[in-house]
Amino acid sequence: MSRTIAIEPVTRIEGHARITLQLNDEGRVDDARFHLTQFRGFEKFCEGRPYREMPALTARTCGICPVSHLLTSAKACDELLSVKIPPAAEKLRRVMNLAQLVQSHALSFFHLSSPDLLLGWDSDPARRNIFGVMTENPAMAKDGIRLRQIGQSIIEMLGGKKVHPNWAVPGGIAQPLSEETRDAMRKLLPEGLVIAKRTYAFYKKLIPQFAKEAETFGNFPTMFLSLVNAKGNLEHYDGWIRIKDAKGDIVEDMVPTDEYPRIIGEAVEPFSYMKFPYYKPHGYPRGIYRVGPLARLNNCNSCGTPFADVALAEFRTLQESQPVASSFHYHYARLVEIIYALESMDRLLRDPDIMATRIRARARSNRDEGIGIAEAPRGLLIHHYRIDDDGLMTWMNLIIATGHNNLAMNQGVKQVAQEYVDGSKLQEGMLNRVEAVIRCFDPCLSCASHAFGQMPIHVELRNAEGHLVDQLKRG
Amino acid sequence: MIQTPTPNVRVVTFKIDDRDFSAREDETIIQVAWENGIRVPSLCYLEGLSVWGACRLCVVEIVGSPRLVSSCSTRVAEGMEIRTDSERLQAYRRMILELLFSERNHVCSVCVSNGHCELQNLAQQCGMDHVRVPYRNKVYQVDSSHDLFRVDHNRCVLCSRCIRVCDEIEGAHTWDSKGRGIDTQVITDLNRPWGESDSCTGCGKCVQVCPTGALVQQGTSVGEMHKDRKFLPYLSRMRDAQ
Numbered sequence: 001m002s003r004t005i006a007i008e009p010v011t012r013i014e015g016h017a018r019i020t021l022q023l024n025d026e027g028r029v030d031d032a033r034f035h036l037t038q039f040r041g042f043e044k045f046c047e048g049r050p051y052r053e054m055p056a057l058t059a060r061t062c063g064i065c066p067v068s069h070l071l072t073s074a075k076a077c078d079e080l081l082s083v084k085i086p087p088a089a090e091k092l093r094r095v096m097n098l099a100q101l102v103q104s105h106a107l108s109f110f111h112l113s114s115p116d117l118l119l120g121w122d123s124d125p126a127r128r129n130i131f132g133v134m135t136e137n138p139a140m141a142k143d144g145i146r147l148r149q150i151g152q153s154i155i156e157m158l159g160g161k162k163v164h165p166n167w168a169v170p171g172g173i174a175q176p177l178s179e180e181t182r183d184a185m186r187k188l189l190p191e192g193l194v195i196a197k198r199t200y201a202f203y204k205k206l207i208p209q210f211a212k213e214a215e216t217f218g219n220f221p222t223m224f225l226s227l228v229n230a231k232g233n234l235e236h237y238d239g240w241i242r243i244k245d246a247k248g249d250i251v252e253d254m255v256p257t258d259e260y261p262r263i264i265g266e267a268v269e270p271f272s273y274m275k276f277p278y279y280k281p282h283g284y285p286r287g288i289y290r291v292g293p294l295a296r297l298n299n300c301n302s303c304g305t306p307f308a309d310v311a312l313a314e315f316r317t318l319q320e321s322q323p324v325a326s327s328f329h330y331h332y333a334r335l336v337e338i339i340y341a342l343e344s345m346d347r348l349l350r351d352p353d354i355m356a357t358r359i360r361a362r363a364r365s366n367r368d369e370g371i372g373i374a375e376a377p378r379g380l381l382i383h384h385y386r387i388d389d390d391g392l393m394t395w396m397n398l399i400i401a402t403g404h405n406n407l408a409m410n411q412g413v414k415q416v417a418q419e420y421v422d423g424s425k426l427q428e429g430m431l432n433r434v435e436a437v438i439r440c441f442d443p444c445l446s447c448a449s450h451a452f453g454q455m456p457i458h459v460e461l462r463n464a465e466g467h468l469v470d471q472l473k474r475g
Numbered sequence: 476m477i478q479t480p481t482p483n484v485r486v487v488t489f490k491i492d493d494r495d496f497s498a499r500e501d502e503t504i505i506q507v508a509w510e511n512g513i514r515v516p517s518l519c520y521l522e523g524l525s526v527w528g529a530c531r532l533c534v535v536e537i538v539g540s541p542r543l544v545s546s547c548s549t550r551v552a553e554g555m556e557i558r559t560d561s562e563r564l565q566a567y568r569r570m571i572l573e574l575l576f577s578e579r580n581h582v583c584s585v586c587v588s589n590g591h592c593e594l595q596n597l598a599q600q601c602g603m604d605h606v607r608v609p610y611r612n613k614v615y616q617v618d619s620s621h622d623l624f625r626v627d628h629n630r631c632v633l634c635s636r637c638i639r640v641c642d643e644i645e646g647a648h649t650w651d652s653k654g655r656g657i658d659t660q661v662i663t664d665l666n667r668p669w670g671e672s673d674s675c676t677g678c679g680k681c682v683q684v685c686p687t688g689a690l691v692q693q694g695t696s697v698g699e700m701h702k703d704r705k706f707l708p709y710l711s712r713m714r715d716a717q
């Protein structure tokens with residue numbers, strides 16, 4: 001008889017999820033599915049609203065990365081206005097996006113993942129959390145809290161609020177920067193960089209211990225998709241789409257973001273509210289790709305800042321073949337990106353341009369379609385709007401970072417389950433590893449569940465012959 | 476409608492919240508209270524416009540009478556003892572606000588008037604922190620056809636200030652209402668899109684007097700709509716002088 005093991009809910013990820021593992025007659029894992037059972041319907045209730053509300057409205061999709069939605073939405077609105085925003089506004093938006101990267105990556109690494117990394121996957125679950133880390137390695141826990149605070153403080157100084165700032169507006173930003181704010185932000189950066197480098201050095205030493213995890217945590221060939229700048233370097237706010245295949249060859253390069261519908265398709269599966277984006281020319285599900293820190297580092301030519309480039313070179317030695325295929329190394333990539341973000345913010349804040357008082361281009365809607373794309377901490381974020389002649393939303397599509405990784409997460413869960421599940425007994429260590437592989441991707445499920453349409457939750461349990469042996473209906 | 480003051484009116488003495496006051500007998504309770512820093516809450520009342528008495532937020536107690544009266548439409552009288560704040564009044568006011576919030580879609584966090592909205596301020600002032608009745612969740616269309624302004628019926632509280640200011644001060648009478656009860660809606664001209672209105676002069680007075688984010692200027696983003704009503708007392712005085 002086949003059995004289904006359900007793990008519910010997965011702890012220490014943002015949002016709620018359920019995983020089912022399908023066992024075959026031999027008690028080996030046949031298939032694994034990562035379900036998203038939450039439903040939010042953002043796209044639907046934005047219809048008929050003025051497009052100017054979108055930055056603030058979509059920022060409510062998520063309490064973890066509101067800044068990413070805010071900026072991406074503002075970019076889509078800039079397109080609706082058909083304006084080029086003033087340079088100061090663009091640079092300050094970049095600063096906020098990088099600050100968001102620091103705080104989100106710090107949350108992912110220190111608060112959510114370091115318990116596994118430091119205390120081990122087989123350790124007591126009651127202790128395997130940030131409080132356990134505090135007892136085991138108080139200095140590191142302190143570093144994590146401080147680094148996140150630095151990112152958040154910068155967001156707060158710019159936007160006036162820690163979460164959901166109403167600071168980015170269509171055409172630019174709402175307030176110019178004052179010298180005090182700039183100086184206060186700059187003062188935080190050296191300390192942040194010291195922490196980031198210390199953590200990076202510590203983690204580098206730890207890495208050999210995780211050979212087995214690196215081998216089995218979502219280690220499979222996929223394409224990688226991310227933005228790059230005009231030089232092919234790391235980029236988070238603007239730029240062009242690049243896709244590399246599993247061998248590291250460039251499949252698509254310098255694709256203007258407006259052309260995303262040509263290369264990204266979206267499939268729907270009955271078992272999840274999350275859509276399954278794929279690379280269109282390769283079809284579904286063969287067009288599987290990954291986004292986020294791992295993809296960005298695999299795709300870029302270089303970071304373009306001194307310390308991050310050293311770290312990038314070391315990142316590329318993690319595996320013999322390129323690109324780095326193991327999803328386990330998302331953690332490593334996050335640490336490299338934190339260094340990059342702190343260095344880049346420093347560079348931006350030294351630029352005299354940012355003090356300009358012209359920060360907003362004023363116009364009314366001049367186009368009926370706008371696409372905003374940026375790199376959120378977890379990967380590419382796409383906001384695509386259509387409006388009527390009066391500026392009211394008629395259609396919207398959001399493709400969020402966690403969505404892009406959906407196919408890869410399912411495959412990752414299957415891989416780790418096949419490695420660690422022995423049909424006869426279930427050990428805490430195995431369950432933890434299944435959860436941990438998902439945490440490599442740092443999924444943010446509250447964003448991912450925005451798709452619209454009503455779908456009742458229905459779980460079916462089928463045996464090897466395909467007969468229904470049990471089912472569960474909800475809603 | 477309360478008439479403009481006539482000459483030779485008497486002065487009466489009365490109490491508000493145990494304090495002694497004297498005022499002309501043609502003044503309303505809310506006028507005296509506000510002049511003396513007693514903030515009786517209100518939504519539809521606006522100095523300079525005719526009295527409507529619809530929102531009922533300004534209800535007060537008169538000692539010796541079981542009935543609550545709206546202070547915007549009740550004149551002071553000799554010997555009157557008025558209470559503007561009691562547990563009963565607070566409970567009624569909170570309930571009125573909860574009903575207002577449940578009737579339409581007042582999502583403050585994404586509203587252009589966030590932080591400068593009278594409804595939001597009243598909710599804070601009256602300690603309304605949740606809504607005990609189910610939301611209606613009825614979706615109203617936004618009319619964004621006007622070049623300068625926009626009306627979002629989702630945020631309208633039917634205070635009729637826009638109708639009154641357009642009629643009484645601007646003299647255009649572009650605004651009116653249609654429907655009954657909970658289905659009432661403000662309209663421009665004979666229910667045509669605002670942008671197609673022949674009578675609208677584009678003066679924007681309605682936008683400035685609207686207490687919420689229902690009537691707003693185009694081009695404003697969340698929290699950016701500040702309303703300025705300084706013109707109103709001046710213009711209404713000039714109208715009276717005519």
Ligand code: SF4
Pocket residue numbers: 630631632633634635636637638661681684685686687689690
């Ligand atoms: S649109 Fe504004 S002013 Fe007019 S009735 Fe509604 S809330 Fe009052």
